[in-house]
Amino acid sequence: MGISERKEREKGEMKKMITTAAMKMFLEDGYAKTSIRNIADSIEYSPGTIYLYYKDKDELLYEVQAQAFLQLLETFKTKAISKNPIERLEQLGKAYVSFALENPELYDLMFIIRAPMNVDEDLHKDNGVATFNCLADCLEECMKNGLLIFKDPVQAGLQVWSMMHGLVSLNLRCRLKVMAIEEESIKPVLFKAVEEYLDSIVV
Amino acid sequence: MGISERKEREKGEMKKMITTAAMKMFLEDGYAKTSIRNIADSIEYSPGTIYLYYKDKDELLYEVQAQAFLQLLETFKTKAISKNPIERLEQLGKAYVSFALENPELYDLMFIIRAPMNVDEDLHKDNGVATFNCLADCLEECMKNGLLIFKDPVQAGLQVWSMMHGLVSLNLRCRLKVMAIEEESIKPVLFKAVEEYLDSIVV
DNA sequence: CAAATATACTGAATGGTGTTCAGTAAATCC
DNA sequence: GGATTTACTGAACACCATTCAGTATATTTG
Structure with missing residues (x-):
């Protein structure tokens, strides 16, 4: 069925959205000064959402x-x-x-x-x-x-x-x-x- | 007069006490995980005191x-x-x-x-x-x-x-x-x- | 189709952080 | 001995990463 595939795709898109925003902000403001809150704000989601896709801030860094x-x-x-x-x-x-x-x-x-x-x-x-x-x-x-x-x-x-x-x-x-x-x-x-x-x- | 000299000396001793504790904790726990509060605790002073001797945490690092x-x-x-x-x-x-x-x-x-x-x-x-x-x-x-x-x-x-x-x-x-x-x-x-x-x- | 379940997300709460500053108590000066 | 300077406190501020009970939507099941 195509639903689980679409879900998978959406999950991937969400992860990309997060890492893209994270990379942008890491480069602009530095890793230390970029907070999960800021990243969440910039993609218009709550901070908790990011933790549904990445274990912690470090994992986000590894991706970047x-x-x-x-x-x-x-x-x-x-x-x-x-x-x-x-x-x-x-x-x-x-x-x-x-x-x-x-x-x-x-x-x-x-x-x-x-x-x-x-x-x-x-x-x-x-x-x-x-x-x-x-x-x-x-x-x-x-x-x-x-x-x-x-x-x-x-x-x-x-x-x-x-x-x-x-x-x-x-x-x-x-x-x-x-x-x-x-x-x-x-x-x-x-x-x-x-x-x-x-x-x-x-x- | 010797008072100002003693004050100077005491100030130096205090600074040394802080940097010594800071170095110890930076090496043991890492810079990021060492907080001003922890350092203050370890030398049995309040956090505010450290700021009387060092402008901020970075200055403490530079000293170390x-x-x-x-x-x-x-x-x-x-x-x-x-x-x-x-x-x-x-x-x-x-x-x-x-x-x-x-x-x-x-x-x-x-x-x-x-x-x-x-x-x-x-x-x-x-x-x-x-x-x-x-x-x-x-x-x-x-x-x-x-x-x-x-x-x-x-x-x-x-x-x-x-x-x-x-x-x-x-x-x-x-x-x-x-x-x-x-x-x-x-x-x-x-x-x-x-x-x-x-x-x-x-x- | 309706009820049950699974998924996606929220946002307040927890326990931290660096830093500031009004207040206090002791030491020094006059 | 009273005024002043110095050294220090610790509560308060504005953040932080992370968690989690609760909610709303989507999907599956009967």
């Missing part, structure tokens, strides 16, 4: 994080298209840094809360994994052709991602202030860092 | 952060003592990673909140700067002797710090899960990363 990782994955797919794996690696790195610079609040959201993939064994649709694999695959292709200094693919992924994440997260937390880098030169400085670093890991 | 940076600086000074700047660089890197692994809550506290040094022009006693300079000085000495691949000292500091921060912060936010690194091998894997990376930047 999943969407954010998907967004980053999309960026990778459109910006890192070179057939040459080394070139593609640079495209990935710059896409990552650009993403963080252009969506600082979103990037922050993706890394605020500890253990967002803590449902552990659960088959939590993990966009984070898919996004990381985009990088891992590229590194693997580079290494297969002996183009990188790494011997261990785990180390390769760890080090490259750490460098990218380190660059953008130190910037987002304003820790670059201690290096006296002026605001307007941040982007070129970070891009230079990506280029120099990637140059330093090709054989 | 300053102390944490001082603590990291101390770690650097005791663990990075080699005369050889390249050796010292490795000691610094490992000290940094160890510090984060051994004090995860503290490290988190140092990088949770956006713009902690946002009093800007104010001569906010900046332990963060002093700590970073420890690294910057070491890098400068290496570069002066032509031991590193870097040409620009700013890039050197940025890249090295980014790698260290990236490694430990991805770990703290449980983002290493996507690489399927087992819990017990995290420390050796991170140390290996530090060694490999530093090897890759010496000429």
Whole structure:
């Protein structure tokens, strides 16, 4: 019967409505300053209704994080298209840094809360994994052709991602202030860092 | 007259009493779960009293952060003592990673909140700067002797710090899960990363 | 079709939060 | 010794996340 299907669909639409409003408000006002009440207000439902669709505020955040990782994955797919794996690696790195610079609040959201993939064994649709694999695959292709200094693919992924994440997260937390880098030169400085670093890991 | 001096001293003692309790509770229960009321309770004063010494909860955090940076600086000074700047660089890197692994809550506290040094022009006693300079000085000495691949000292500091921060912060936010690194091998894997990376930047 | 049930939603209530401020009591000053 | 400054209190304010008895609508059953 079509009724249960319609119900399912309506449930999905409601969840989307909530997450869309939540994402908008998280980005505009920050996670901490966005209350369930505010979200409920903005979609014209009572606060209790949100709890019929999401266990708590954290679960709402996880949903938004999943969407954010998907967004980053999309960026990778459109910006890192070179057939040459080394070139593609640079495209990935710059896409990552650009993403963080252009969506600082979103990037922050993706890394605020500890253990967002803590449902552990659960088959939590993990966009984070898919996004990381985009990088891992590229590194693997580079290494297969002996183009990188790494011997261990785990180390390769760890080090490259750490460098990218380190660059953008130190910037987002304003820790670059201690290096006296002026605001307007941040982007070129970070891009230079990506280029120099990637140059330093090709054989 | 000695009265105002005693008052000054007592004020300082009170501030220390508050920050000590705050640090303890931030580390035990986390920043978000620690309330001004809880802190007041633990030192047996009323909530209002805390506001006579600190403007708000954030200012309390900044104080704790300053102390944490001082603590990291101390770690650097005791663990990075080699005369050889390249050796010292490795000691610094490992000290940094160890510090984060051994004090995860503290490290988190140092990088949770956006713009902690946002009093800007104010001569906010900046332990963060002093700590970073420890690294910057070491890098400068290496570069002066032509031991590193870097040409620009700013890039050197940025890249090295980014790698260290990236490694430990991805770990703290449980983002290493996507690489399927087992819990017990995290420390050796991170140390290996530090060694490999530093090897890759010496000429 | 009507009664029974299931679903979707409400909004007040609970027990918290950061922060303020009138009031009080003690210490210091004149 | 009276006036004033200082240190502190704790109730009050405006929020917060979350829960849950109650209601109204939709669906199913007899």
